[in-house]
Structures are given as structure tokens and as C-alpha cells.
Amino acid sequence: xxxxxxxxxxxxxxxxxxxxxxxxxxxxxxxxxxxxxxxxxxxxxxxxxxxxxxxxxxxxxxxxxxxxxxxxxxxxxxxxxxxxxxxxxxxxxxxxxxxxxxxxxxxxxxxxxxxxxx
Amino acid sequence: xxxxxxxxxxxxxxxxxxxxxxxxxxxxxxxxxxxxxxxxxxxxxxxxxxxxxxxxxxxxxxxxxxxxxxxxxxxxxxxxxxxxxxxxxxxxxxxxxxxxxxxxxxxxxxxxxxxxxx
DNA sequence: AGTTTCCACAACCATATGGTTGTGTATTTA
DNA sequence: TAAATACACAACCATATGGTTGTGGAAACT
Numbered sequence: 001x002x003x004x005x006x007x008x009x010x011x012x013x014x015x016x017x018x019x020x021x022x023x024x025x026x027x028x029x030x031x032x033x034x035x036x037x038x039x040x041x042x043x044x045x046x047x048x049x050x051x052x053x054x055x056x057x058x059x060x061x062x063x064x065x066x067x068x069x070x071x072x073x074x075x076x077x078x079x080x081x082x083x084x085x086x087x088x089x090x091x092x093x094x095x096x097x098x099x100x101x102x103x104x105x106x107x108x109x110x111x112x113x114x115x116x117x118x
Numbered sequence: 119x120x121x122x123x124x125x126x127x128x129x130x131x132x133x134x135x136x137x138x139x140x141x142x143x144x145x146x147x148x149x150x151x152x153x154x155x156x157x158x159x160x161x162x163x164x165x166x167x168x169x170x171x172x173x174x175x176x177x178x179x180x181x182x183x184x185x186x187x188x189x190x191x192x193x194x195x196x197x198x199x200x201x202x203x204x205x206x207x208x209x210x211x212x213x214x215x216x217x218x219x220x221x222x223x224x225x226x227x228x229x230x231x232x233x234x235x236x
Numbered sequence: 237a238g239t240t241t242c243c244a245c246a247a248c249c250a251t252a253t254g255g256t257t258g259t260g261t262a263t264t265t266a
Numbered sequence: 267t268a269a270a271t272a273c274a275c276a277a278c279c280a281t282a283t284g285g286t287t288g289t290g291g292a293a294a295c296t
Contacts, residue, residue, distance in 0.1 A: 007134055014128035015254080026205060029220045033272060045255055047274065052253095062220070066263040066272050069223065071216045074208035081202035087144060088199065090192035098189045102147045102180070105187070133284080151242060163285055165244065170283095184242050184293040 005057075006083060009076045012056035017041070018049050022058060025072040032068050123175075124201060127194045130174035135159070136167050140176060143190040150186050 012018055021035055036046045050070060053059040058076045061068050090098070130136055139153055154164045168188060171177040176194045179186050208216070 004134075006137065007132055010128050010132035011253095014125055014132050016122075016125055017254090019124065022205075025216075026208065029216060029223055031272080032274095041254095042256070043273070044257085044275090048254075063273095068273065069220060071220050072205075072208060073216070074205055077202050077205045078209040081199060081206065084195050084199035084202060087140075087190075087192055087195045090144065090190060091196040098143075098147060098191070102187060102189050105147055129283095135284090149242080150244095159284095160286070161243070162245090162287085166284075181243095186243065 005076070006079065008056045009058065009080060012052045012058055012076075013080070015049065015052075017046075018053055021046075021049060021053065021070075022072065022077075025059065025070060029069050029071045032070065035070060123194070124197065126174045127176065127198060130170045130176055130194075131198070133167065133170075135164075136171055139164075139167060139171065139188075140190065140195075143177065143188060147187050147189045150188065153188060 013022075017039060020038070024030060024035060024038070032043065032047060032050065035050070036043045039046065050059060050061060054061055056076055058073055060071045060073050062071070063069075131140075135157060138156070142148060142153060142156070150161065150165060150168065153168070154161045157164065168177060168179060172179055174194055176191055178189045178191050180189070181187075
């Protein structure tokens with residue numbers, strides 16, 4: 001996945017309304033009106049949110065009669081999962097803690113200075 | 119994890135420079151100056167990025183002499199992974215495709231209208 | 237002691253974001 | 267055919283974001 005795509009995806013996910021829309025669409029596809037109902041927000045605002053989700057390829061929208069039915073597209077969420085799992089070793093106990101590395105570095109830097117002084 | 123925290127975390131991740139900083143810190147802790155070097159950007163800009171990462175609790179910063187050493191804090195990345203894995207079933211083949219659900223719904227809605235007409 | 241290095245704070249600027257209201261158009265319902 | 271519904275487009279507004287430059291203070295080097 002390209003850098004720019006990850007940027008778009010994370011931006012899309014940075015809004016609680018949009019995450020709620022994703023959660024809602026994970027139940028089943030829904031029209032824009034249905035997506036608007038749970039929120040105290042205008043239909044136009046929800047449509048704007050959908051634009052971001054569609055740009056990030058997390059949602060697909062299809063016109064059916066006078067309605068627009070939105071469907072969840074999971075590929076970008078998978079990309080997010082893949083990105084995060086790259087750092088999985090850091091929260092698993094087996095891996096050396098960053099704090100320990102830091103303590104080691106602090107000692108090294110002090111020794112470095114001492115050597116120059118001598 | 120609270121909603122607001124996820125918002126802060128995804129916002130922090132929505133910038134390529136900040137993701138690069140995380141990648142860099144996954145190698146080993148680094149000072150602000152070391153983090154600045156690879157970018158064609160001022161030290162102040164990087165410090166600003168670090169503020170976002172620290173707010174999102176993805177990075178810790180500790181003063182050591184005149185330097186500030188930054189360390190990766192993986193807990194928020196784990197939260198991102200957890201969030202994404204909630205939707206894991208959607209990108210696994212075994213799960214019923216959303217497109218199929220949509221087709222089913224389209225038929226149902228048409229029938230609904232026909233019944234009203236009759 | 238003076239200079240350099242590392243970093244943060246503040247002011248500033250252009251653009252993006254998240255919402256609003258107003259309105260137009262296509263589709264469905266009565 | 268007329269009215270209502272579903273949605274999008276545009277203009278507008280306040281605030282957030284991502285960068286800049288200028289500057290000041292603490293630590294370290296010479």
C-alpha cells in the first residue's frame with residue numbers, strides 16, 4: 001500500500017462519526033438516510049463524511065432508485081491492521097523493552113563524554 | 119480504550135512524517151536532532167510532530183543532559199491493531215461478501231415496493 | 237568565560253476539516 | 267400531476283493542521 005493511501009485511511013479513521021459509520025456498516029449495508037438517523041447532524045454532514053470514507057476506499061456507494069446504498073469495503077482496514085502488526089513485537093512481552101534500551105543508551109552517552117574528558 | 123483516545127491516535131498516524139518517526143523509533147530511541155536529520159524540515163516542525171505523538175501516547179520523551187531522547191510507546195499502536203482486528207472477518211474469504219448482502223437487499227427493497235403497489 | 241549545540245515557545249500564514257444553511261434534481265408516493 | 271423524499275452541490279464559517287521564522291535558555295564544548 002502506498003504512503004499516500006495510508007495517510008488518507010488514517011485521516012478517515014481519525015473522526016469518531018466516521019468510525020461509527022464503519023461500525024454501522026459492518027452490520028449491513030445502509031442508505032445515507034439510515035446512516036444519518038443515529039446522529040444529531042445534518043444529512044449533508046454525513047454525506048461529507050462519506051466522501052472521506054469513499055476516498056479512503058473504506059466504503060462503496062451505489063445508487064439504487066432515489067437512495068444511495070453504502071457498503072463496507074474492508075481492504076483499507078486490512079491495510080491498517082497490517083501496518084499495526086508490523087510493530088506487534090513491541091507490545092509482546094518477549095521483546096526487549098524500549099525503556100531498557102534507553103537506559104543502556106544513557107550509560108553509553110555518559111561514557112562517551114567521559115572518554116573525551118580523559 | 120476511549121473514543122477520544124482512538125481519535126487522537128488515528129490523527130497522529132495520519133501524517134507520513136509522524137509515521138516515519140515511529141518507524142525510526144522502532145529501531146532504537148533517538149534524540150530530537152537525530153529524528154530531524156532525515157527530513158527536509160525544521161527542528162521546530164519535528165518538535166511539533168512529537169507533541170502530537172506524545173499526546174497520543176505513542177512516544178515518550180525524556181530529557182538527558184541537553185538532549186531529549188524519544189522512545190516508542192507501543193500501547194496505542196496495539197489499540198489500533200485491536201480496533202482493526204475487530205473487522206478481520208470482513209477481509210477473510212470465509213465471511214459472506216458485503217456485495218452479496220447488498221444484492222439481497224436490493225431485491226428485498228424492490229419486492230417491498232411491489233407489495234405496496236399491489 | 238565565550239561559543240556552540242539542543243531544544244522549546246511564540247507569532248504568523250496557508251490550507252484542511254467539520255459543521256452549517258440554502259437550493260436543485262431525480263425518484264417515489266399520493 | 268402534485269407533493270414528498272433522498273441526496274448532492276455550493277457558499278460560508280470557525281477552528282485545526284502543518285509548516286515557517288525569530289528567539290531565548292540550558293547544557294556542553296573549547
